Amino acid sequence: MCGIVGLYDLKRRFSPDQLGALVSVMRDAMVHRGPDDAGVWVDPNGGCALGHRRLSIIDLRPEGRQPMEAVGAPSVVTFNGEIYNFQQHRDRLTAKGVVFRSRSDTEILPHIFRDLEPGPLSTLNGMFAFSVWRPDLREMLLARDSFGKKPLYIYQDDDFFAFASEIQAFYALPTFDQTIDRETIAEYLLLGYCPGPGTIYKRVRQLEPGCFARLRFAGERVETVAAGRFFTFAAMDRPSVTQIDKRALKERLKDRLISATAQRMISDVPLGAFLSGGVDSSLVVAIVRRELQKEINTYSIGFEGSAESEHEEARAIAKHLGAHHHDAMIKPDGIAMINQIANVLDQPNGDSSCLPTYLLSEFARKQVTVVLSGDGGDELFGGYGRYRDTMNEWADPALIRQVHGFDPKSTQPADLYMSLRWHIWLPAQVDAMMQGLPQKTRDRVDSWRVILNDPSTSVMHRMRTIDANLYMPGAVLAKVDRMSMQHALEVRSPLLDPQFAEIAMGLSEADCWAAPNMTKKILKEIASEYLPSEWMFRSKKGFGLPANAWAMDDVISLCGQMLNSSDARLRDYLSADVLRKTVESQSRKGQFSIYQMWPLLMLELWLRAQPAKIERMSQEHRRAA
Template identity: 35%
Template sequence: MCGIAGYIDYTGKAGDTELKKMTDALSYRGPDASGQEVFSLNNATLGLGHRRLSIIDLSPLGKQPMFTPDRSLSIIFNGEIYNYREIREELSAKGHAFISGSDTEVILHAYQQWGDECVKKFTGMFAFAIFDEEKQELFLSRDRAGVKPLYYYQHNGCFLFASELKAFFTYPGFEKAIDPQAFRLYVQYTFVPAPYTIFKHTWKLEPGCSMRVDLKSGNIAQQRYWDVLDYYGQPKQKIGDAEAKEALRQRLIKACEYRMVSDVPVGMFLSGGYDSSLVTALLQSGRSEKIKTFTIGFTDAKYNEAQHAAKVAAHLGTDHHELYCSFDDAKAIIPELPECYDEPFADSSAIPTMLVSRFARKQVTVALSADGGDELFAGYERHAALLGIAAKKDKIPAALRPLAATVLRNTPKTVLNKIFSGNTSADNLAKYLDFLQGKTDLADMIDFANQTAAPDTLAGLFTQAASPGVLFRKNEIRKLPGRLDQLLAFDYLSYLPGDILTKVDRATMHISLEGREPLLDHSLIEWIATLPDEMKYRNGVSKYLLRQIVHDYLPREIMERPKMGFSIPLVNWFRSDLRPLFDEHLSEKSLAAHGLLDHKQVAKLLHEYYSGDNYRFTLLWTLLMFQLWYKKWMQ
């Protein structure tokens, strides 16, 4: 796991100094070594920079940039290729010779053998750049799920790329100009969705995509080499519960074992929920050495999972470690968030994620987590809520739906809460009624469920007009015949890479800890996408098949409890001890620094929140995170 950065400069102004500054900005991603190489070409200068966190082959032979023996190809790479040994054997049989034990060298030779198609061979998480000096081309690629980030910038005679935006901030030609369209998207979703970034002329390479830059012409061509929709669009398997359960178990074991390959200590984030308990059980089963597990606890019982994790760890026999965090611990993290997340990012669970990462880093260099289980097996509460709303709509004859909408509009909130089994704020009720009347479809409802507030509420916040267009390939998702497939595909393409994987990558790499995600092995989603719906969500039970496997390792009485999110009680703290943060950074004076938000509308939201409306907290937290980011990076 590492950090990469580079440039193509057509102005002749960039050199070693600029490249070193870009690379050093990512030093925490790779504290063990650094390397830079500058190529002077006919019409451009190319720089490749690398910061190394040594995980596999700790020797100097793993140094990057790495070259083929004839120096015709060079690579910088961030990530892990878990099946590199199998690929190496295949390449050796074709006559390739290796001098190191690193997966980086395998990528380089795989590209030499198969060209662009090499990425289809890789099982892993990756973002890399390969320079072909003979062809004068730069090839960049990102893993299928989007575990590893890759940003790029093209403007004013330069092309920049890096693992994080802050590498661009050091480059003299980079313009930090906020894109109003991306800003609206951030406020809407709590993160800036790919391919956008918060800045103009700056983009994210989307998951499952590759890019080729022709240095002679400056032309850029992108291609999608892998698409989750290809698998959700296939016919469902005809398979029974017992056969499916065992097939899934074997696939999970293989994915987990791949991610134990390391020359440094490995641990596991354990929350005590089904996903992390499953991965821990599969890893510990059959091992004499105890897996190190790490848990963060909170004194507020509503948010505390530590006691559940401890029971799981005790039953499985892991080497368990837990840390209870206080209000002061969490409060101290908030000012650090903009440094860690150099693009506005507002998932508040970044706080406990940073805390548990720091705790684990004291003992291990690699930590596995179980992200992806909710996206694979319909584990989020919104999945059940949306399926329930769609089912209720089906029961109402089309001719009676306008009347039903009128009745619901005048129904007391206590009754609505029972009908919809969830939050029935004015924003949410408006979404439900539009869906009931046919003004929106399920794809729109899924989209709305991931937003901070209704479009009408958000529209009044902004001082600059911008049209976000259609995101997350929603029109393609609409074509999927199954409702559950639409739900899961949308989250896999949006919330998973934009929120979850961004959160974990920055929190872990900020303290030089490599995070690995076994449930995001592409072979799993390719197979699970074609499972019958009832094996994922059956009679109101989410993660049906996954739960059956967990119960083989852990008693039901330990596991069967209400789902808890990985969060802290911020919604209460900001009405008391943390209120000064809202009052200062969301004030008219602070908002005037950029002029992107209507201060009167923000003041209205604050008043509603202080008056007891918890629904407004997520939107206000999102605005606060932007304000802190702006102060850190733009002022």
């Protein structure tokens, strides 16, 4: 994995040397993503420059350097990620007479997308974000992988069009617009993360997962030639999946997972695996050991003095499977480290598991450069506890009345799911906090309700769909990417293999759920072929910040200092009175919620950190110029 950046000077005010210098500064805002090498390519006709920070994984030689031109191809590529089926594409191209200079997966892209047509995107099995530039056409193709494992941000103003792997790369632009998007603030308060396609900044947007954009640069205009989606996860019963024998279905899933895991084992650098006590990472490691017959180092961290720690379970699983396990016992100080996490995030992310993910990545990186993970299992197969609770309530009107106080006759699935089990604050609460919810945010909330209330599919399918498209790319994968890449660690997720996901998408409700407690049913049945079946029923602990990593009084005290001060950045969006009352209410007995105060504190600290980062980048650009 790497860091990519691209820039088009719309008004042609910069010389090629100046453009290259600016792109170099933007690129080097992401040294952590690619410490092994760096490159810049400037269009000899002017206007466009591409940059790349390299984390060398496949073909460590200089021939793999980017941005990359290929023999006989009219395009230039800057690429972040991995194409796991690149060898098949390479073999096909070689048979057509294409000559390759490297063994890198990147080199297939200038040939596959020589005409900038998006059709071949659906044939790529990988995690990626990339740009293909045709100097002769003044056109560019941008694309992002199926689930959004790799980030791709776009910035545009009257002077520049730019893209980058992380937002802080744009801080080097002399015209960067720092205006915060009030609608994204509202969405963050609702969800605890910034969902795409918008971002925390008004002029920055995300290319959404499974999407592409083909752009033409005509004078000072950027024209969209074509844009669309090449992959969508939409869970529903599909006869091709639901009507086959269950044993055959499990074999089909298992065979695809074995292939997906084998593809993700290809690496020219040391490779290991994250291992928690959960089903998903355990199944991935089991496939490596039992099916692929490979040795593997596994990594976990434990929390001292915490009943929430899963390190003992991880040790037992590693021993059962014969993996070479490594763990570290830590006692994280959440209060001391929250500022550090806020400083390295390119957008605020209120998930407290950012901190343990950061520490686990740091620990694993001491020995390996690539790790496998179990990301995606909960969204694709319906594994979250909130799915269980919603399904049980939807089946029992008495529970709806007991838990929510709603009249079951007028209750819809969205009323149950879009409670505080999914929201950080409810829409009505954010409306009060912001003295009016932005209309676009209201519309977006309504669009989420439409998905969850759609009677054409099972409630389980609706929850899987919304989380695979919203929560997973916005919170989970963003967290894993940013925290792991702070340590130049590549994380690969076999469960997010597109072909494996296509099967999971078509499962029946009964494949995913059996009342009252069996979540991701068929995945656990597959895992039971390698692990003791009783391990499938252990309580899900998650990977959040353990309770002993923070003290309520310390969190409340820090919130009071930050949010009640006259220079609180959140006062631009929430009134001083609202902030004061929020801290006061959380101080009352039985009212404190780390799930609400941590995201609020993270948002305030992130907002405070950005002006200094922008000024540092501006200084870097002035020095380079």
